[in-house]
Amino acid sequence: MSLLKVEGLSKHYEGRDGIFDRITGREKTVVRAVNDIDLTVEKGEILGLIGESGCGKSTLGRAILRLHEPTKGRVTFDGAEVTALDPAQMKAMRRRMQIIFQDPYASLNPRRTVAEIVGLPLRLHGLAKTDAEAREKVAAICARVGLKPGQLDRYPHQFSGGQRQRIGIARALVSHPEFIVCDEPVSALDVSIQAQIIALLLELKREMGLTYLFISHDISVIGYLADRVAVMYLGEIVEMGPVEEVLANPRHPYTQSLMSAVPEVDHAGRRKRVRLTGDLPSPLRPPSGCKFHTRCPLATDACGKIVPKTETVGPGHTAACLRLAENLSLLEEVPA
Amino acid sequence: MTADTPVASESIFRRNLSNFAANRLAMACALIVVLFAVMAVFAPWIAPHDPNETDLFRRLQPPAWIAGGEWSFLLGCDALGRDILSRIIYGARISIFIGLAVIFVATTVGILAGLAAGYLRGWVDILISRLVDILLGFPYLIFAIGLMAMMGPGLWNIILALAYKEWVIPARVVRGETLVTRELEYVEAARALGASRWHIMLREILPNVLSPVIVVATIRMAHVIILEASLSFLGLGVQPPTASWGSMVSDGRAFILEAWWVSTFPGLAILLLVLAINVTSQGLRDAFDPRFSE
Amino acid sequence: MKDALLEVRGLRTVFETRAGRVCAVDGVDVEVRRGECLGIVGESGSGKSVTFSSVMGLVKSPGHIESGTVVFDGRDLRGLTPREMRAVRGRDIAMTMQDALTALNPALTVGEQIAEVLEAHDETLPARGAARRTAIRNTSVEMLGLVGIPSAETRLKQYPHEFSGGMRQRIMIAIALACRPKLLIADEPTTALDVTIQAQVLELISDIRARLGMSVALITHDLGVVAEHCDRVMVMYAGQVVEEGPTAEVIGAPKHPYTQGLLASIPRPGLRGQPIHPIEGQVPDLIGLPPQCRFYSRCAHRRDACLTPVEMRQAGPQRRARCILIGEDEA
Amino acid sequence: MSLSKLLERIAQLLPVLLGVSVIVFVMMALTPGDPVQIMIGDQSITPEQEAELRRGLGLDRPMIERFFIFLGNAVQFDFGESFYHRRPVGDVIAERLPATIELSLVALIVALVTAIPLGVLAAIRKNSIFDRIATVGSLLGVSLPGFWFGILLLMLFAVHLHILPVSGRIGFDAEVRMVTGFLLIDTLLAGNLRAFGDALAHLILPAITLGLPMTAILMRVTRTSMLEVLRQDYVTFADAKGLSRRRVLFRHALKNALIPTVSVAAIETGSLLGGNMIVETVFGWPGLGRLVVESIFLRNYPLVQAAVLFYAVTYVLLNFIADLLYTVLNPRVKL
Amino acid sequence: ADLTVGFTLDADTLDPANHRKRETETIIRNMYDGLLTRDSSMKVVPEIAESITQVSPTEYDFKLRTGVKFHDGSDMTAEDVKFTLDRITKDGGMGDGVTSPRQGLMGPVASVDIVSDDTVRITLSEPWPILPAMLPNQQIVSKAWVEKVGNDGVATSENGTGPFKLVEWRKGDAIIMERFDDYYGGAADIAPVGKACVDRVIFKVIPESASRVAALLAGDVDIINELPPFSVAQVKNNENTDVLTVNGTRSFFIAMNMQGEFFDDPKVREAAAHAIDKDLIIDRILGGNAARIDGILSPDAFGSSELPRYDYDLEKAKALLAEAGYPDGLDVTMDVEGAFKDTAEAVASLLTKAGIRTKVEVGEGAQLVDKWRTKGAPKTGDMYFTSWGNGSLDPFDIFTPTHRTNDRGNSAGYSNPELDALLDTAAVEMDTEKRAAMYHDAEMMINADIPYLYLWVPQDIYGVSKRLKGWKPSADSRINLHDACIE
Ligand SMILES: Nc1ncnc2c1ncn2[C@@H]1O[C@H](COP(=O)(O)OP(=O)(O)OP(=O)(O)O)[C@@H](O)[C@H]1O
Ligand SMILES: Nc1ncnc2c1ncn2[C@@H]1O[C@H](COP(=O)(O)OP(=O)(O)OP(=O)(O)O)[C@@H](O)[C@H]1O
Ligand SMILES: [Mg+2]
Numbered sequence A: 001m002s003l004l005k006v007e008g009l010s011k012h013y014e015g016r017d018g019i020f021d022r023i024t025g026r027e028k029t030v031v032r033a034v035n036d037i038d039l040t041v042e043k044g045e046i047l048g049l050i051g052e053s054g055c056g057k058s059t060l061g062r063a064i065l066r067l068h069e070p071t072k073g074r075v076t077f078d079g080a081e082v083t084a085l086d087p088a089q090m091k092a093m094r095r096r097m098q099i100i101f102q103d104p105y106a107s108l109n110p111r112r113t114v115a116e117i118v119g120l121p122l123r124l125h126g127l128a129k130t131d132a133e134a135r136e137k138v139a140a141i142c143a144r145v146g147l148k149p150g151q152l153d154r155y156p157h158q159f160s161g162g163q164r165q166r167i168g169i170a171r172a173l174v175s176h177p178e179f180i181v182c183d184e185p186v187s188a189l190d191v192s193i194q195a196q197i198i199a200l201l202l203e204l205k206r207e208m209g210l211t212y213l214f215i216s217h218d219i220s221v222i223g224y225l226a227d228r229v230a231v232m233y234l235g236e237i238v239e240m241g242p243v244e245e246v247l248a249n250p251r252h253p254y255t256q257s258l259m260s261a262v263p264e265v266d267h268a269g270r271r272k273r274v275r276l277t278g279d280l281p282s283p284l285r286p287p288s289g290c291k292f293h294t295r296c297p298l299a300t301d302a303c304g305k306i307v308p309k310t311e312t313v314g315p316g317h318t319a320a321c322l323r324l325a326e327n328l329s330l331l332e333e334v335p336a
Numbered sequence B: 001m002t003a004d005t006p007v008a009s010e011s012i013f014r015r016n017l018s019n020f021a022a023n024r025l026a027m028a029c030a031l032i033v034v035l036f037a038v039m040a041v042f043a044p045w046i047a048p049h050d051p052n053e054t055d056l057f058r059r060l061q062p063p064a065w066i067a068g069g070e071w072s073f074l075l076g077c078d079a080l081g082r083d084i085l086s087r088i089i090y091g092a093r094i095s096i097f098i099g100l101a102v103i104f105v106a107t108t109v110g111i112l113a114g115l116a117a118g119y120l121r122g123w124v125d126i127l128i129s130r131l132v133d134i135l136l137g138f139p140y141l142i143f144a145i146g147l148m149a150m151m152g153p154g155l156w157n158i159i160l161a162l163a164y165k166e167w168v169i170p171a172r173v174v175r176g177e178t179l180v181t182r183e184l185e186y187v188e189a190a191r192a193l194g195a196s197r198w199h200i201m202l203r204e205i206l207p208n209v210l211s212p213v214i215v216v217a218t219i220r221m222a223h224v225i226i227l228e229a230s231l232s233f234l235g236l237g238v239q240p241p242t243a244s245w246g247s248m249v250s251d252g253r254a255f256i257l258e259a260w261w262v263s264t265f266p267g268l269a270i271l272l273l274v275l276a277i278n279v280t281s282q283g284l285r286d287a288f289d290p291r292f293s294e
Numbered sequence C: 001m002k003d004a005l006l007e008v009r010g011l012r013t014v015f016e017t018r019a020g021r022v023c024a025v026d027g028v029d030v031e032v033r034r035g036e037c038l039g040i041v042g043e044s045g046s047g048k049s050v051t052f053s054s055v056m057g058l059v060k061s062p063g064h065i066e067s068g069t070v071v072f073d074g075r076d077l078r079g080l081t082p083r084e085m086r087a088v089r090g091r092d093i094a095m096t097m098q099d100a101l102t103a104l105n106p107a108l109t110v111g112e113q114i115a116e117v118l119e120a121h122d123e124t125l126p127a128r129g130a131a132r133r134t135a136i137r138n139t140s141v142e143m144l145g146l147v148g149i150p151s152a153e154t155r156l157k158q159y160p161h162e163f164s165g166g167m168r169q170r171i172m173i174a175i176a177l178a179c180r181p182k183l184l185i186a187d188e189p190t191t192a193l194d195v196t197i198q199a200q201v202l203e204l205i206s207d208i209r210a211r212l213g214m215s216v217a218l219i220t221h222d223l224g225v226v227a228e229h230c231d232r233v234m235v236m237y238a239g240q241v242v243e244e245g246p247t248a249e250v251i252g253a254p255k256h257p258y259t260q261g262l263l264a265s266i267p268r269p270g271l272r273g274q275p276i277h278p279i280e281g282q283v284p285d286l287i288g289l290p291p292q293c294r295f296y297s298r299c300a301h302r303r304d305a306c307l308t309p310v311e312m313r314q315a316g317p318q319r320r321a322r323c324i325l326i327g328e329d330e331a
Numbered sequence D: 001m002s003l004s005k006l007l008e009r010i011a012q013l014l015p016v017l018l019g020v021s022v023i024v025f026v027m028m029a030l031t032p033g034d035p036v037q038i039m040i041g042d043q044s045i046t047p048e049q050e051a052e053l054r055r056g057l058g059l060d061r062p063m064i065e066r067f068f069i070f071l072g073n074a075v076q077f078d079f080g081e082s083f084y085h086r087r088p089v090g091d092v093i094a095e096r097l098p099a100t101i102e103l104s105l106v107a108l109i110v111a112l113v114t115a116i117p118l119g120v121l122a123a124i125r126k127n128s129i130f131d132r133i134a135t136v137g138s139l140l141g142v143s144l145p146g147f148w149f150g151i152l153l154l155m156l157f158a159v160h161l162h163i164l165p166v167s168g169r170i171g172f173d174a175e176v177r178m179v180t181g182f183l184l185i186d187t188l189l190a191g192n193l194r195a196f197g198d199a200l201a202h203l204i205l206p207a208i209t210l211g212l213p214m215t216a217i218l219m220r221v222t223r224t225s226m227l228e229v230l231r232q233d234y235v236t237f238a239d240a241k242g243l244s245r246r247r248v249l250f251r252h253a254l255k256n257a258l259i260p261t262v263s264v265a266a267i268e269t270g271s272l273l274g275g276n277m278i279v280e281t282v283f284g285w286p287g288l289g290r291l292v293v294e295s296i297f298l299r300n301y302p303l304v305q306a307a308v309l310f311y312a313v314t315y316v317l318l319n320f321i322a323d324l325l326y327t328v329l330n331p332r333v334k335l
Numbered sequence E: 001a002d003l004t005v006g007f008t009l010d011a012d013t014l015d016p017a018n019h020r021k022r023e024t025e026t027i028i029r030n031m032y033d034g035l036l037t038r039d040s041s042m043k044v045v046p047e048i049a050e051s052i053t054q055v056s057p058t059e060y061d062f063k064l065r066t067g068v069k070f071h072d073g074s075d076m077t078a079e080d081v082k083f084t085l086d087r088i089t090k091d092g093g094m095g096d097g098v099t100s101p102r103q104g105l106m107g108p109v110a111s112v113d114i115v116s117d118d119t120v121r122i123t124l125s126e127p128w129p130i131l132p133a134m135l136p137n138q139q140i141v142s143k144a145w146v147e148k149v150g151n152d153g154v155a156t157s158e159n160g161t162g163p164f165k166l167v168e169w170r171k172g173d174a175i176i177m178e179r180f181d182d183y184y185g186g187a188a189d190i191a192p193v194g195k196a197c198v199d200r201v202i203f204k205v206i207p208e209s210a211s212r213v214a215a216l217l218a219g220d221v222d223i224i225n226e227l228p229p230f231s232v233a234q235v236k237n238n239e240n241t242d243v244l245t246v247n248g249t250r251s252f253f254i255a256m257n258m259q260g261e262f263f264d265d266p267k268v269r270e271a272a273a274h275a276i277d278k279d280l281i282i283d284r285i286l287g288g289n290a291a292r293i294d295g296i297l298s299p300d301a302f303g304s305s306e307l308p309r310y311d312y313d314l315e316k317a318k319a320l321l322a323e324a325g326y327p328d329g330l331d332v333t334m335d336v337e338g339a340f341k342d343t344a345e346a347v348a349s350l351l352t353k354a355g356i357r358t359k360v361e362v363g364e365g366a367q368l369v370d371k372w373r374t375k376g377a378p379k380t381g382d383m384y385f386t387s388w389g390n391g392s393l394d395p396f397d398i399f400t401p402t403h404r405t406n407d408r409g410n411s412a413g414y415s416n417p418e419l420d421a422l423l424d425t426a427a428v429e430m431d432t433e434k435r436a437a438m439y440h441d442a443e444m445m446i447n448a449d450i451p452y453l454y455l456w457v458p459q460d461i462y463g464v465s466k467r468l469k470g471w472k473p474s475a476d477s478r479i480n481l482h483d484a485c486i487e
């Protein structure tokens, strides 16, 4: 059985409109940030989630943890239906599911010391009987993420971005969770620091047997550390599968263009670019049919009308595109 | 400025305080405020005379340095022959007490209301925000006068009358800050860890919205002191013979042509204290709001 | 080198802060040649932006340029009066800012923000009246067209918030290019953008560079971007240049341990399953740095000799690096 | 602005006005003191006559009934009859209003006209002598108790120097036909420059007394927000474009910096209108504020209720105007 | 020439029948004349009436002057007089079911009839000797005009028979009047007779007393009312200004709650009476501008007489307190309105010295009235520093309300059936001498009971510019500008 199972999960944000709009029956503005998503995460694996800014990655991560109450759908964790738990059960569940945030500055309360921040989960869940025990546990986990004992009584502003991210990781880990949503934990960091954090996260996973949902917009990062990858576009998953498979043989035109856009050190020469015109459409008024059709170089008239179904295109590899059968590829190397 | 080496466990609060201490003008003014406070507390030991001792033969006696004055009545006497200096010293008690009490009540209520509105949103927010709108739509003085008329005179009633509307200001500030803060990731982190609403509001959000509130509170305290004086001016001040600076100015204004000292000295006292509080609060803001520090 | 358009020597820019004196740029030499694209990479805070703000004369209090020369197209920019400097900015050297979201004035229409550069610098415009207005309009429309914004006529009347992030970045480029500058300083033009948009913008800059024959200084911390778009690259660390040379050479065979570490830190799908080797430690605080190799604390090859000031050394025909290993390597 | 947003605005006004009405009504009703007793004073009266008087004022009905009568009439803009003036309260307020509004507006304009340039100057010459003087000046401005300051001004300029009149709105040499009720405008309309000068002379001291704290506050706000704006990237970018300093400061920086100034000005204008009874008392200014305070003491309920409603409407309107101004200053804000 | 009066309050309305304020009346009476008026010694004399005859105890005939014109040029007739008085005295007399708030001032008037073209008769339902004293307060309006303009018109415009006509009313600011050239001349008993002397008269509203004094010193105004006693010296010392005073009609006194805890004991009340040094306060705080009283009546009032004094005697006061069982003194509060805070505090400090430790509580007028004028309902306070105006200078007006059991102004809660009976008979006694004697007896009674501490009657103090000639203040606080001239 999968550790985490997400079925038909949707999260819609309702716009604030005036009473007169309501009276006159004007349509409500709804942001369909996450739309009818199914996915599973096996114990011990890393599922990478990739997509452009605003496509709903963070929303999906938060909806799974019920940090934002899902509009629709079901989340099952280790057999328990998370979306149906009462507040007390939910609180207990929170110990087992954690999150690491993108912004190392905003995710730590500037008025609390490291010891307080990291010790908070212990206090909330009564995981330490005495203050001394709590402190000991905090010190242990901090040491594990690479913070020195002398730094425990400092405040977040006295740390660099990378160190702050370590504090955030320690906080997520101190209650010994099984599953962690990593919401772009390295995006804000410099390359050299980013590598440190990635290495740390991988080590911790191995040691503690963790499972990650790893959100990133950097295909290189996902390609490096994830076992499976899900590609999101406008609140929907357009392609999902084992990382090697998807990277080697991307089937959805969006995945393909995403990959071709990544500048890579190794490709010192010029590559042929898949040039996507235009920007991500507003989730307020998503396009009809296949949501990618407005930017897709392969789009036909049918794409604007028919919503593509998710199809299996290989072992554990699914994609949703009307032209899958044609086996088209946008990617081709320009001969050097 | 010399480089200050970071202390091992330096909180933001302490860092801000040390920023503040570096601002010499603000420190001087904070000192003045403290001096006024000391004066208020130790009034009985400092004041040269009983502030309520009337002596009709000293009616409107001028300050010492003017012909007819006496050094033992340094700033002269009021219409009932009471020593103005002593009354100013005792008056500090009332002005500072009213200022502190009003601000304390208003800030406490305002913080709770603002936190609830900003964090809980929904009908709580609607209710509080509407109430705030309604109270803001009321002209302050009319509201205070109306309340004073309703509740009758008395120190506590003055405090209530001023606090009834004063809480709106911290409430608005806190609500605004809370709306911003509640979206920050560390609040979300606390929620992800299973923290309750109370924990989040009081332990995570509150400390972070406190510094704007402190700044606003000091500014408003200066304002409240003037407002109390205005109430006295309109005849709704503290009860005689208690000296309040406002009532001293107000009573003395009738004599301004023939005995300027009766209202001028308490007026200067108000000016000085309010000025000192304002400068202090500005220093606090500069120190506590990193956007203004260089 | 005679075809240098911009030549900066020994630039030193400091900030007097409460905590102390921050030497953000310390003895930096920069050379941008005509028509080339120079990439500047380095970690956050390494002084990339400050270096080029100094070139533009835009360092704001509490910072100031302490020493160094800035020669642009044969003129010593540091000797110019503020008024003369203003004539250079926008006309000869243009700059795009790190964050397009905040660099466009939210209160002015895009049209006005383009028009005002033309107003300020374009001497080819008719003197006044309707003709001038039409000319400005036409140029504005042309510029928006150049950066690929359709229906420019109507777009000119809109405000920045009515555009997406990528479009704003492009508008900023259009503004910068309006007077056909000789040098474009592009400060992280794509950091805030998604990969697909980033690709669009970078290609746009490359295209225009080719078309207008201008030089570009491209600031970024993405080595991939540099690899794909720049002729030469300059690596900065803690306020100093640590390595410099043709892109392919530097990336292919980095000389400085920092550059090496940087390249080794990049996670690549190709390295799946293998551990990456991050540079340990972190960038030093710029306040009160001892006169030694700034990478000392993080360097795997550090030795006592590194505790003295280290100069840039020639590391190849076109290459230089700031490391004592350079000479030894060769030897 | 769309019609629906406008309607929404008006809809938002209603709960505020209703709330204000309820509060003022309850407050007045709970306030001890009987209007009839106050009115009779020391004069002799028989119980029958007293009852008749009470009936005449409508005070014989129970409170709840009175409140609904008041509400019912108020929606038709009928606020009842002032106990003392024996005329519709609306008329009485309308007569006093121009004086209050004229004084407030002049104070506001003086405040804006002095505060904004000073604030800008202080910001661009940060830490200069000028900045310091302006800062100290503005702190003094907010720290002076208005009533005391007014009396001092009066003593100095009217009594000792004798260069400005002591009280009132205008002298009696000129006959001015009231058209708008604003003397500055009416005298100009009549082409009577001497009367205009006279009206202006009467305005100076009250306007300064009233406007000083506001000037001080607005100056500080402008300075602060200007400093904030000058730090923004778009100002640096404007500099990078090689624009003239004037253009950078006024077109790019000031337009954005004025946003907080506008909102503070709106709030402060509300308090100008509501708080000027003290200035009106000191300078014998025939405005509404003084009338309202007197009316509270005399338990002249209809006048107090109507005046408070008026203040609330003005406050909401001012905020509305400020919102409109926002949209001009900041296109991101949509109504 | 213009004459400007710096005046404390604006008129509420210009309708002579529709107001209750003395200040309003003061302004109105420069534009409207009444049947009767008072001369500067407060004697009631005919004004529009030519003569007055008391036909019976309840009937008075007024013969009207001829040739009296309203400002609109029409002649004043008996019809107008009847209309005016009906409008005031009849229930719903003002039309639309509205009764004049001045109805109470006209006592038991039953009807007003036109006897002949120039004679009007007022009939009372019971004898009321003070009718002539009350009539100067009612001004004659034109029936035709009132019916034409309606109550709203009467409130904001005027058509009187007085020496001045309205030019402009700047609400809250000033009332400007100009001379009425067809004026009939005013009361024949008050010289000079004829048109007014000045061209224009302006009542300029300056509520703040320091500002009012400043305006006078600055030469902006020629007369100011309510000159504060402490400013007297300054105005006198100024070379261009002077001070005029006139005996007032308002008696100040302190009510002691005779139903309360302390003051139910006559000894305590007597102690209080001995504790107050009235002369000192009159001298020091009121600048000597007040007349000491030992009973409720002003020395100028009808029926006032010499009374035994309770001299200032601290020792005696203390002794009396001790006798009453308070050897260590007692603690009481004294309510007072803000305007009299000063004097109340001075009095309180004297009481305190004698052992009656008095705390002054300043209250708002409206609330104090509620608290102290309870018409017999139980009271809560100890002392009430208050006053009662006696514009008619007739004892009935002040004695009855303040001393009759459970009457409106009986704040002391005093009850003496003997006195009640005496006051009731005095009220309707038509023989002047007998009436005076009755009031003397009444004064002697209360002098023994000491329900109140009678203090003083302050003078009305006016500041005037020396340019002003021919004007004298009047005790009923009317500012009659008919006679005033400006040099
Ligand atoms: N609280 C909210 N209320 C309304 N809309 C929201 C809210 N949070 C997110 N959205 C909208 O939902 C959509 C998805 O947002 P989300 O933050 O999940 O994107 P993302 O993929 O995480 O983007 P990024 O890479 O920038 O973090 C966006 O259009 C966003 O504007
Ligand atoms: N206004 C300032 N006050 C004080 N220090 C400053 C200021 N601006 C820059 N610095 C310092 O100068 C150094 C270099 O900054 P700079 O902005 O050039 O870095 P960067 O390389 O552009 O980094 P990034 O990639 O984050 O843009 C930083 O360490 C910073 O602390
Ligand atoms: Mg996100």
Ligand SMILES: [Mg+2]
Pocket: C048, C049, C050, C098, C187
């Ligand atoms: Mg930068």
